[in-house]
Amino acid sequence: xxxxxxxxxxxxxxxxxxxxxxxxxxxxxxxxxxxxxxxxxxxxxxxxxxxxxxxxxxxxxxxxxxxxxxxxxxxxxxxxxxxxxxxxxxxxxxxxxxxxxxxxxxxxxxxxxxxxxxxxxxxxxxxxxxxxxxxxxxxxxxxxxxxxxxxxxxxxxxxxxxxxxxxxxxxxxxxxxxxxxxxxxxxxxxxxxxxxxxxxxxxxxxxxxxxxxxxxxxxxxxxxxxxxxxxxxxxxxxxxxxxxxxxxxxxxxxxxxxxxxxxxxxxxxxxxxxxxxxxxxxxxxxxxxxxxxxxxxxxxxxxxxxxxxxxxxxxxxxxxxxxxxxxxxxxxxxxxxxxxxxxxxxxxxxxxxxxxxxxxxxxxxxxxxxxxxxxxxxxxxxxxxxxxxxxxxxxxxxxxxxxxxxxxxxxxxxxxxxxxxxxxxxxxxxxxxxxxxxxxxxxxxxxxxxxxxxxxxxxxxxxxxxxxxxxxxxxxxxxxxx
Numbered sequence: 422x423x424x425x426x427x428x429x430x431x432x433x434x435x436x437x438x439x440x441x442x443x444x445x446x447x448x449x450x451x452x453x454x455x456x457x458x459x460x461x462x463x464x465x466x467x468x469x470x471x472x473x474x475x476x477x478x479x480x481x482x483x484x485x486x487x488x489x490x491x492x493x494x495x496x497x498x499x500x501x502x503x504x505x506x507x508x509x510x511x512x513x514x515x516x517x518x519x520x521x522x523x524x525x526x527x528x529x530x531x532x533x534x535x536x537x538x539x540x541x542x543x544x545x546x547x548x549x550x551x552x553x554x555x556x557x558x559x560x561x562x563x564x565x566x567x568x569x570x571x572x573x574x575x576x577x578x579x580x581x582x583x584x585x586x587x588x589x590x591x592x593x594x595x596x597x598x599x600x601x602x603x604x605x606x607x608x609x610x611x612x613x614x615x616x617x618x619x620x621x622x623x624x625x626x627x628x629x630x631x632x633x634x635x636x637x638x639x640x641x642x643x644x645x646x647x648x649x650x651x652x653x654x655x656x657x658x659x660x661x662x663x664x665x666x667x668x669x670x671x672x673x674x675x676x677x678x679x680x681x682x683x684x685x686x687x688x689x690x691x692x693x694x695x696x697x698x699x700x701x702x703x704x705x706x707x708x709x710x711x712x713x714x715x716x717x718x719x720x721x722x723x724x725x726x727x728x729x730x731x732x733x734x735x736x737x738x739x740x741x742x743x744x745x746x747x748x749x750x751x752x753x754x755x756x757x758x759x760x761x762x763x764x765x766x767x768x769x770x771x772x773x774x775x776x777x778x779x780x781x782x783x784x785x786x787x788x789x790x791x792x793x794x795x796x797x798x799x800x801x802x803x804x805x806x807x808x809x810x811x812x813x814x815x816x817x818x819x820x821x822x823x824x825x826x827x828x829x830x831x832x833x834x835x836x837x838x839x840x841x842x843x844x845x846x847x848x849x850x851x852x853x854x855x856x857x858x859x860x861x862x863x864x865x866x867x868x869x870x871x872x873x874x875x876x877x878x879x880x881x882x883x884x885x886x887x888x889x890x891x892x893x894x895x896x897x898x899x900x901x902x903x
Contacts, residue, residue, distance in 0.1 A: 429442075430443070435483045440632065443632065444632040446492075447628050451628045451631065452621065452623050453561075454496055455623035455627060456621050457501065461505070465624070467643075469624065469627055469630075470643040471504050473640065475500050489578075491576060491577075493558070493562065494554060502655070537610050540599075541604070542618070545595075545619065547598075547723055548595040552591055553869055555577065555867060559573060560592070564612055564616045565615070570584055570588070589608075596608060598721070697895045700797060700892045702797075702809075702874075702888065703750065703889060706750045708728060712798075715800055718795055719793070719794050720791070720792075720793055721792060736749065736751055737749025746780065746883065748777065748778070748793060748795060750776065752775075753772040754772065771844055772885070772887060777889070778814055778886070779793050779886050779888055781822045782877075791877070792875045793876050795873075796873045797873075798872075802868050802896065803895050804864060804895045805892050805895070807833075808890075809850075810849040810889050811824045811839060811874075811876075811889075812844040813885075813887075814884070820882055820883070822878060822880075822886050823837050823879050824839065824876045824888075825876075826851055826874055828864055828866070828871075829866065833864075851890075
């Protein structure tokens with residue numbers, strides 16, 4: 422049994438409901454799943470339920486997983502999805518506790534591996550979540566599963582040299598994530614701490630419980646509820662991709678998701694399509710969900726958890742201090758009205774009702790190194806065409822920002838100042854700000870790769886920038902959009 426690949430075991434379970442095959446999958450991955458759950462929910466009883474829920478979801482989804490799916494990566498993502506669902510009610514409190522712990526830990530010398538891990542553990546899974554899928558899988562294989570580099574390349578379908586570059590790039594990205602939160606580590610210290618501590622042995626009885634559940638034993642109510650919630654979230658994401666998540670489509674999505682998941686045993690029936698599909702940041706906007714299908718409204722690549730009411734009554738997603746670091750869509754401020762600070766709104770601006778506005782973080786809150794971004798995650802392999810523009814909201818003419826358009830970690834368009842630019846100006850267009858010989862059309866993209874529209878502060882205080890962004894995806898044959 423141990424000589425069989427993950428795909429062979431999944432096929433045996435999906436086709437014949439082979440209990441030995443499923444038990445072997447549990448044996449291989451229960452430590453990875455339980456360790457990730459424990460870091461994110463903070464307590465063994467809930468971590469046990471999360472781990473059981475993840476394998477319940479795997480049992481349901483095994484037949485639909487593609488042969489190219491990296492099972493370790495899929496299980497890790499599903500663990501995070503399930504864990505976040507279990508703590509959503511107090512997510513903000515836990516986030517503040519994690520950031521405080523990370524900041525406090527920087528006062529101690531990194532004189533041992535344990536002290537390094539104390540700094541890394543609270544932020545590790547959040548850092549991993551910001552990576553493109555290919556980079557995240559590379560780190561999971563190399564440092565969580567201790568695969569040699571040639572095996573990492575084989576699992577990823579690339580050469581050993583390409584695997585080394587991918588691992589190195591991913592390490593640099595999460596090091597930067599930690600540095601922005603006050604935790605500065607060398608690559609060796611970070612990877613050593615992860616390799617030695619990220620995966621610990623799960624309770625001896627847990628694997629037996631999970632396997633017994635698939636053989637017909639009773640499942641705890643907590644695990645069953647978490648699994649059902651994770652399946653609903655997965656289905657919601659698929660339906661959003663199929664129908665869009667703009668306001669006009671939300672009712673349809675809700676009705677269909679209710680019908681398709683009327684019970685835990687419901688079967689997902691989502692049509693796939695290889696037809697080109699266009700995504701629009703403005704039209705797809707959501708004030709109820711973040712991430713919103715393929716879109717995510719972020720601070721430092723982490724989805725902002727709180728929907729707040731800003732300056733002149735607009736609803737927006739916030740991740741920084743109140744009134745700073747946010748993305749919003751709503752009515753424009755009117756001449757002669759006052760903002761919450763009492764400033765009379767008489768200045769000219771280019772802000773129309775229904776515009777999406779991004780507000781960068783002010784320097785006192787780390788705005789020179791931290792950024793607000795709207796990201797789009799590709800649901801399929803293929804090519805993309807990107808169009809759009811960014812212009813000066815001109816609420817405060819003395820302020821300014823820099824914007825960047827980044828595809829899978831590579832900057833393809835950028836402008837160092839928006840001051841005085843209107844949406845109708847040529848300078849506002851992405852196409853007028855392409856970096857070097859980059860192109861905005863026919864860009865090859867892999868499933869899970871990210872397109873990021875980022876804004877950051879270049880003056881003392883944050884600033885408004887209006888944005889429009891459209892992405893046309895042409896799926897690769899055989900790589901249908903769900």
